[in-house]
Amino acid sequence: MSHVVASSCHIFSGCGFPAPSINDFYFTPIFKIGSVGFGKPGLLIVLSTIIVVTFFWFAFHSPKLVPRGVQNVGELGILFVRDQILRPQLGKKGDNWLPFLVTMFFFIWIANIWGIIPILYFPPMSKFGYPVFLAGMVWLIYMGLGFRKQGFRGYWRTLLIPSGSPWWILPLLVPIEFLSNVLVRPFTLSVRLFANMLAGHVLLLVFALATWYLLTASIGLLFSATSFIVLILVTGLEVLVQALQAFIFTILTATYISGAYEAH
């Protein structure tokens, strides 16, 4: 928001570079229910939910044996998640997790794509609450599923004791494994998505603001043009990162679920 004020700010006019800050991730709420505000990030999350739901509804509300039109695209997406994410991690027995993983992949991907859509330009996953919710859900699923499939003691053994470790190393190994498998997993799962989206958005902001700030009838024009080219290149990089983060989030979810199925 502060950059709207700084928009008349150019180099050699006496004002400093309006560097992006954490304030760029806070928006004035559109409306408020009690103390809970509903702003741009929430709006984008609702939009991505609607897009995912309507897309898959249109693709599969009356599926044909020989797919046509949008069903082709939908099947392409589902087969990608099945063959690249689900089958390598879970095998055939995990096929009933396919709807969950497909939804998760496309929801995160669409939500990330808002980061490069003109005018909107904001990845809602750079608000920490959304990745935390997703990672919390994954944590509940793999803990609950593990206790159901392997029993209470069995799953703790899988989580805490790596197979083949000698007894005398266990006092050292068990706390580390507890930390890594129970506490750090949901933390890194959420922070990975959050940090990548935050950093990507800041990177875009730096070059977008620099392009505007340096845009003057001076030598600054040259640097402005350079900055604009870099902005385009960084946007290309962001396209890659957005898809990659959705992929990594989903594949790690599949990995954790497969750990709940059997001792590895």
Added chain:
Amino acid sequence: MQHLVHLHHLLYVAAGAKHLVLATGAATPGSSSGTPVWYHIINLGALTYGLAAIGPGVGIGLIFGRTIESIARQPEAAGRVTGLMWIGFALTESLALIGIAVPFFIK
């Protein structure tokens, strides 16, 4: 210029984060009206995070490199190897991600 990290601030790293807070806060008293003290620390944190990211960077490079190598040697093991790769990747990157989170906790 006062936002740049001076070399003598780095010496305070050994003396602990608390002294660092005092040092960076005291070095720029009342600078750029209303800028909170943590702003100066975040800059130093950015430098420190760069250092902290070296290890995970090398580690992740090794993990993916060795995975590609082993799949090239034995393509039929690709499924099992990539599964292990993701677990190792998540563990290694967790160090870098903890590095991102630490400045939010230590003020």
